[in-house]
Amino acid sequence: MRATIIYGAGDVRIETVADARLIEPTDALVAVTRACICGSDLWPYKTMEHSDTGRVMGHEAIGIVESVGADVRTTKAGDLVVMPFAYSDGSCVFCHEGLHTSCVHGGFFGTVEVAGAQAEAVRVPLADGTLFVLPVGRDDALTASLLTLSDVMGTGHHAALAARVGPGKTVAVVGDGAVGLCGVIAARRLGAEQIIILGRHADRIALAREFGATEVVSERGDEAIERVRELTGGFGVHSVLECVGLEQSMLTAISIARPGGAVGRVGVPQDETMPASQPAFYNNVTVSGGPAPVRAYIEELLPDVLEGRIEPGRVFDRVTNLDGVPDGYRAMNEREAIKVLIEF
Numbered sequence: 001m002r003a004t005i006i007y008g009a010g011d012v013r014i015e016t017v018a019d020a021r022l023i024e025p026t027d028a029l030v031a032v033t034r035a036c037i038c039g040s041d042l043w044p045y046k047t048m049e050h051s052d053t054g055r056v057m058g059h060e061a062i063g064i065v066e067s068v069g070a071d072v073r074t075t076k077a078g079d080l081v082v083m084p085f086a087y088s089d090g091s092c093v094f095c096h097e098g099l100h101t102s103c104v105h106g107g108f109f110g111t112v113e114v115a116g117a118q119a120e121a122v123r124v125p126l127a128d129g130t131l132f133v134l135p136v137g138r139d140d141a142l143t144a145s146l147l148t149l150s151d152v153m154g155t156g157h158h159a160a161l162a163a164r165v166g167p168g169k170t171v172a173v174v175g176d177g178a179v180g181l182c183g184v185i186a187a188r189r190l191g192a193e194q195i196i197i198l199g200r201h202a203d204r205i206a207l208a209r210e211f212g213a214t215e216v217v218s219e220r221g222d223e224a225i226e227r228v229r230e231l232t233g234g235f236g237v238h239s240v241l242e243c244v245g246l247e248q249s250m251l252t253a254i255s256i257a258r259p260g261g262a263v264g265r266v267g268v269p270q271d272e273t274m275p276a277s278q279p280a281f282y283n284n285v286t287v288s289g290g291p292a293p294v295r296a297y298i299e300e301l302l303p304d305v306l307e308g309r310i311e312p313g314r315v316f317d318r319v320t321n322l323d324g325v326p327d328g329y330r331a332m333n334e335r336e337a338i339k340v341l342i343e344f
């Protein structure tokens, strides 16, 4: 089969690899029909040291189950399924608590251990706990939005929950990538009254406004902090969704939270230490978040997608086939594309 392999920074290739196959009796083999490139894929694209073996990338996909192991009960060959970016058993203590990304038997796709889904097929461990069978056909018009349940829509929702978004709250979203845009959708969905997007790309800001952002702050650093305070009566916002992961974005996020507010962080942190410890302390700002347990959110978000109340699939502004994936990485890295959808 053909797959996307990253060998190092800037070195993404489409190559023929050994076919994905069932290994454990709890596995499913899924023929990928849609996948995509994630903002978090850009971190290795920017910084990965050269590897002779490389690894198969991708952790977001929809596909058709080709075969299942002897112990799989909840899905069968022919089902159309969505795959969360992490696999999980659905039965351990953390899965029962809704924190599937801490599953004691779980892990992540697109790692050295478990190959990724920017490929013609993917082996899905713990299929019963991981896969969600979709009630639509292979090429349904809602496919792009359903694909975001793999990661970005669930991640935006997680940021909003961690930031304690609720009816009447004031919200700021730091970052105008696909997750930040989904964070705007999530904040509006949870009843936020004011939603300020911090971003500077015209196409993304326009989409953020359509998703429900009420104000835009395109300044950076201290000027951005000042501007958000101006927009919120001098206090800052109740809830901040940090969707970038850099020191500067985290510093901004904590600085624009009002006293007693909360920051929900879903941007993968690129530093060991967290900035703004003192303002976070003196302002009683809660900082929470982490890898989103998107498997836990599919049931909740799915009806809104199926009934058209939210359209997170609009974050995809470019479609390619597998051969176009290396250029898709380049385009996202150069901010030419927000998010690239891969069709098979």
Ligand SMILES: [Zn+2]
Residues within 6 Å of the ligand: 088, 089, 090, 091, 092, 093, 094, 095, 096, 100, 102, 103, 104, 105, 106
């Ligand atoms: Zn578990």
